[in-house]
Amino acid sequence: MKYLEYKGYTGSIEYSPEDNLLYGKVLGINGLISFEGQTGADLENDFHQAVDAYLEDCKSNGVEPERPFKGSFNVRISPSLHQKAALLAKEAKVSLNNFIAEAIRLRVQKS
Incomplete structure (x- = not known):
């Protein structure tokens, strides 16, 4: 899948055959920007306008804009997988965070 990029924000690209319309939303933030x-x-232009409007709204309201993909997120896994990962990290003498980051890095490199 391809994505749109603008001012540090990433937008999805979807297609609605029923409406014969391209659409998307900004990824990696809690708010909905579509x-x-x-x-x-047209899609790229509207994406730019949506991001610019979001940033202007934040500025007008004195709010710090949310930044996507901050590098911190919660992951819910089974207790047994948590235990196995923690023990393997301990054996490798690395933090659980570094162990998980390396596992993700390896998987992402394969794609």
Whole structure:
């Protein structure tokens, strides 16, 4: 899947055959910022406008804009998997955080 990038924000690209419309949303933030367009150029333009409007709204309201993909997130796994990962990390003499980061890094490199 391809993505749109603008000012540090990433937008998804979806297609609705029912509406004959491209649409998407900004990824990696809690708020909903959506955009749409009839063509790829329209979609990209609306994405830029949506991000700019979000940043301007934050500025006008004196709120710090949410930054996507901050590098911190919660993961819920089974207790047994948690235990196995923690023990393997201990055996490797690394933190659980570093153990998990390396596992993710290896998986991402394969894609």
